[in-house]
Amino acid sequence: MTTNWQVVAGAPTLPPLYWRAATRRKITGSVLPDDGLRAWLNVDAQAVAAYRKVCGFTENGLLPPTYPHVLAFGLQLQLLTAQSFPFPLLGLVHLANRIRLLRPLGGLSRVQASVHVQNLQPHAKGATFDLITRLDDALGPLWEAESRMLCKGVKLAGEPPEPLVQDPQDIDEVSRWWAPTEIGRQYARVSGDYNPIHLSALSARLFGFPQAIAHGLWIKARTLAALSGHLPSSNLEIAVQFNKPVRLPSEVILLASAAGSSGDLQLKGHRALQHMHGHWQPLA
Structure with a gap:
């Protein structure tokens, strides 16, 4: 699947996206959109310090390995509440998460975040898809992750894959x-x-x-x-x-x-x- 990338000017404003999520309750289709979002984002040292405190990380000069999810959260929310996305955000279940640390996450002040969805599959309770998030700096890929999400009630042809x-x-x-x-x-x-x-x-x-x-x-x-x-x-x-x-x-x-x-x-x-x-x- 070829992703149609849209460049966003910075992190989206969250309250309108929450309103959009709250007012969408119906499944509107069974095909994932080809759209993806990209934006250059600033790394705020105070925000990182607050995150470390809540999650138990010590200061070691590196971003916590899970922090890129926070940086990209606004883009994820914008993608999953877009009109082209067929499933309501409220009710999605996070089944699994995989992070790949490609290079050390140190000395970062500005990064490019990218998000898109792929891999729609049948599930015993509905359908799953992968939310793909990636971080790059001027030198190239730094970090990537996939979050497997379940939308209950979706009907897809085929048998669910056997769990490993x-x-x-x-x-x-x-x-x-x-x-x-x-x-x-x-x-x-x-x-x-x-x-x-x-x-x-x-x-x-x-x-x-x-x-x-x-x-x-x-x-x-x-x-x-x-x-x-x-x-x-x-x-x-x-x-x-x-x-x-x-x-x-x-x-x-x-x-x-x-x-x-x-x-x-x-x-x-x-x-x-x-x-x-x-x-x-x-x-x-």
Whole structure:
């Protein structure tokens, strides 16, 4: 599929996009658009520092490996609320996320972010697609990611692909932490992502959740912050699948392989409930 790139002058204004998301509730088609968005964005040191604090990263001169999602969030929101996009944003479920660190994320003040969608596939509960995000600087590609999203209720021909199941090898407890009630609101303030299911029990109940749940990208960020001494700073792929949501408040336990170029991780909760599992490895 050839992407029709549209260049955007800076980060989009978020409130009109949230209004557009709130007023679109119907599935309008079953074909992904060919459109993509690109923009040069400034890296704000104060915003990065606030993000580090909420997600548990220490200052090491590099952008946190999950921070490009925050930089590109406005472009993602603009793409997923465009008239040509067939699925309503509210109700999309984040199933998995894969990040590739191509080069160290240091010394950055201005980067180009690109977003597009691809890989529409049938799923037992609807259809999935991949939201692709990429960061470049003047020297070329820096970072890329794919977020697999589920839209329930979409009807596509064909059989859903078989899920790939990998058993983690030789993992031990690395860390544990408390996910407090207010973490959804704290993450929203540093990311711009004000999804109601993360903000409070009251707003989460409007969407069928008995309690607010932690944002998946906060879960991944907090995990990578805890593993910062385990992982290389570049030439690295980190893929996770989100399982059961982390209800707020609750304690979570991180298990992982020993430090090295590759390994497995799991995030568990009360009574060994699995919230997330994944793997890191060098780029091919």
